Amino acid sequence: MTLRSTLYDLKLRHTFTISRSSRDISPVVLLEIEHDGIVGYGEAAPSRRYGESVETVQQFLAGLNLGQFDDPFQLESILDSVQGSAEGNYSAKAAVDIALHDWIGGKMNLPLWKYWGLDKNKTPISSFTIGIDTPEVIERKVREAEEYPILKVKLGGENDQEIIRAIRKVTKKTLRVDANEGWKVRETAVEKIKWLEQEGVEFVEQPMPATDLAGTAWVRERVNLPLVADENSLRLHDVPKLQGVFDGINIKLMKCTGLREAMQMVHTARACGLKIMVGCMIETSVAISAAAQLTPLIDYADLDGAALTTNDPFDGVTLVEGRLVLSDRPGIGVVKRDPVRL
């Protein structure tokens, strides 16, 4: 198996601001695994929240020793070895996981949704994200997002009310709110959520810091809107602990190290009675299309990462009036759009 990786700077349509950070360019690492004449694509979109950068991704990939394996079908053993090679490095591990899954689908000439026995007509509607901004820019963004029936709104900053007011001036669409751990005090969180209950919001994602699970449980007892974990639902072993604290989890390939563990989290969340959302970082169609493969199994999708960019180098899953449309192409279903040298 040959691994090749390259940096790629994704350009954002708008400066993207959440409660923690702001940026115009989002760098990712693209990966190719080649074996037996088949290429599998992978991608790492590293998050500073977890101490990752494109540099840590490339360092991790350079340090991998997969010489003992000679076939991507040894998926479980390869991924166990990748997991064991270093702590953390979630997104780099996800890149390898995605590329191996893509390779297997390519080898079998089956799209992953079919490989897993899923119905591609059961994909959910994805929300489209509106980052934190001035009321004027937010109004413009909401108008530009006309084709998307569900908006995801980033709150957790100083001007939460201003943002919701700006959006509600323009649209009555269903809103999903993501506070990204922005409300540090439980009473504030309760107050904010009770206000959002009147504003046509469907659920609230990660209202409180991930370290304050007790606070989140306290909040949940006092509000009606469902709470969805994100920074609290990184890996498989996090899921059972969230029963009674959250109503659902947001699974992201870049946190959970890829499709293998994402699928395990889906099943565990179902067993625990938790709703399931699949989300993303700012990513090319490689990682987005990979995550989209399992969406026939889930309740909510937030897979607009590629749609927020202007230079996605791949064609993959598309959003048609917000609905995820899976192709019949094998594996994760992507093809290179522009000549990208890896």
Place this chain on the structure above:
Amino acid sequence: MTLRSTLYDLKLRHTFTISRSSRDISPVVLLEIEHDGIVGYGEAAPSRRYGESVETVQQFLAGLNLGQFDDPFQLESILDSVQGSAEGNYSAKAAVDIALHDWIGGKMNLPLWKYWGLDKNKTPISSFTIGIDTPEVIERKVREAEEYPILKVKLGGENDQEIIRAIRKVTKKTLRVDANEGWKVRETAVEKIKWLEQEGVEFVEQPMPATDLAGTAWVRERVNLPLVADENSLRLHDVPKLQGVFDGINIKLMKCTGLREAMQMVHTARACGLKIMVGCMIETSVAISAAAQLTPLIDYADLDGAALTTNDPFDGVTLVEGRLVLSDRPGIGVVKRDPVRL
């Protein structure tokens, strides 16, 4: 898709007695699903414990309407439909699930263990079951089981001590004890388990009735041997509730409705920190070989169901000195041994 089913009477090498029942013949229903020139095999081994018989299995299969589906790759939708067609009927549902998985493996020309990315060299050693009997017969059975390094002993009756004494006269092998809900009083269960701690026992399966989860938790606080759920771990949604009550779960295809849910239970059990055993009923090599496909993921196997019989109509997974040996044949890896007309 064409479904064909037939009854088959499995003959037992020895009269098989557990704490609830005793028998010489174990009837099963064999199923074939044919589509596109490929046949997938399935099997139902119904349990009276759950109100099932070969008659209820055949009735369930006759009532299925899968006319809306035209491809076994629609696995998730087909199995959702099968689940919804009636309550219970675990083993009949498992027969359909196994046959569909076998068909997909056959179509792709991949054994399921490979389809799932597993390493066939990581299968565990299976225990071999010694049913409840007189000391003389038990001694003989233990001698006959010489090649198996781990024995599973059925207790929960009147003569538990007599049985262990008879076994320990002949062998020092690791024993696993299955009480099959036989100890009804918590103090009795504690006393029995504390005694078994001195007898070279690895763990105790289902000491108390499934209805007495509180009693089981009470017992667990007072003993050192790990407790493994069986009658308490029927389906996926049972698993999270067993945290803090049991140390592991026994997954059986005939309880959990097949491979799809078995895999979901494996991942959920891991997330919950529970050990995983895969067990069986008295079954042909069809159901045993199906269950064996996922054993590279688990801790303990008890897949001797076919080895306890004398007229298994299929060749499939074999036990070599107790270790499960998976073949490279596609799907569940079985071929008909005798001419069996379905």
